[in-house]
Amino acid sequence: MSYDWQPLLLTFKLAGVTTLILCLIGIPFAWWLSQTKVRIKPVLETLVSMPLVLPPSVLGFYLLLAFSPTHWFGSFVDQAVGLKLAFSFEGLVIASVIFSFPFLVHPVQSGFQNLSPSLSEAAYTLGKSRWQTFLYVLLPNIKPQLLAGIVLAFAHTIGEFGVVLMIGGNLPGETRVASIAIYDEVESLNYASANFYALVLFAVCFGILLTVYLLNKKLIMRVGGI
Numbered sequence: 001m002s003y004d005w006q007p008l009l010l011t012f013k014l015a016g017v018t019t020l021i022l023c024l025i026g027i028p029f030a031w032w033l034s035q036t037k038v039r040i041k042p043v044l045e046t047l048v049s050m051p052l053v054l055p056p057s058v059l060g061f062y063l064l065l066a067f068s069p070t071h072w073f074g075s076f077v078d079q080a081v082g083l084k085l086a087f088s089f090e091g092l093v094i095a096s097v098i099f100s101f102p103f104l105v106h107p108v109q110s111g112f113q114n115l116s117p118s119l120s121e122a123a124y125t126l127g128k129s130r131w132q133t134f135l136y137v138l139l140p141n142i143k144p145q146l147l148a149g150i151v152l153a154f155a156h157t158i159g160e161f162g163v164v165l166m167i168g169g170n171l172p173g174e175t176r177v178a179s180i181a182i183y184d185e186v187e188s189l190n191y192a193s194a195n196f197y198a199l200v201l202f203a204v205c206f207g208i209l210l211t212v213y214l215l216n217k218k219l220i221m222r223v224g225g226i
Contacts, residue, residue, distance in 0.1 A: 003196050006173055007181035011201075014089070014177060015157040018096040019104075022153050025097075026104040027146070031134060033105070034112035049106075051099045060166025063095050067167065087169045092177075095167045096157050103156045104149040111145030112138065144216040151212045155205050 033044065051059060067074045067085035077083050085091035115138060123133040139146065161179040168175025170184065178197045185194035 003193060004181075007176050007178045007197065008200055010089075010173070010176065011158055011178040012204075014092055014096060015154045017093050018100060018157045019150060019154045021093070021097050022100060022104045023150060026101060026149075026153075027108055027139075028134075030105045030108035030149075031112050031138070034109045048102050050102075052102050056099065056160070056162025057166060059099060060095065060163040063091075063098070063163070064166050067091050067094075086167065087171060087175060089168075089174055092164060092168045092175055095163050096160060099160060099163050100153045100156045104153040107145040107149040107152065108142065111142030115141055147212055147215060151208055155208055158201060158205060 033041070033048075038044075064086060065071055067077075069075055069078055069084065069086070074085055077085055083090050085094065119137055119141065120133055123137045128137065159179065160177070161183070164175070164177055165180060165183075168177075168180075170176050170180050176184075178201055182194045182197045182201075185191070185197070
């Protein structure tokens with residue numbers, strides 16, 4: 001029996017692109033959040049954490065309204081760069097970045113907050129800029145948290161359903177990711193195909209998480225001098 005690999009390939013593509021974008025914006029934001037003392041910090045932390053407790057369908061609904069060509073945001077993006085965000089891969093990427101944001105920011109922010117201020121002070125004393133200190137001093141010292149955040153964001157994107165369904169629908173080759181394909185196959189009573197997609201996702205997520213735990217254990221032992 002032959003299986004359609006397209007939903008799986010699209011899933012991993014979505015997870016990869018989402019994780020890359022999250023690394024570019026989420027890691028610097030987590031560092032800033034760990035350092036800032038602005039009064040609205042609790043509000044910002046609450047907004048970042050909302051996807052953890054908010055039903056995916058709620059977030060997906062409001063994003064779908066925002067991405068609609070009749071909304072100012074969707075209309076602006078369409079006219080400015082020619083992208084239709086509703087029911088498109090690009091819309092899925094934006095929604096996935098928002099929905100997976102706390103899974104990267106929280107562990108990375110925790111890692112930065114647990115670092116001794118003396119690390120940054122020593123780097124500044126040696127003439128390092130803030131960017132050099134961030135890149136070459138701070139990041140290497142939070143490898144376990146950094147790895148955990150990246151992997152959690154990737155794995156969480158793989159498992160998305162509610163947001164993906166609301167924003168992307170079920171367009172083959174465009175928005176039909178594996179989680180949607182599993183739902184479709186079960187509705188069609190095609191359990192063999194559903195089992196195939198589910199087993200692949202299970203194996204990939206299990207392998208990724210196991211690798212992270214093993215690597216983090218080695219990193220912690222190395223830091224502890226064991």
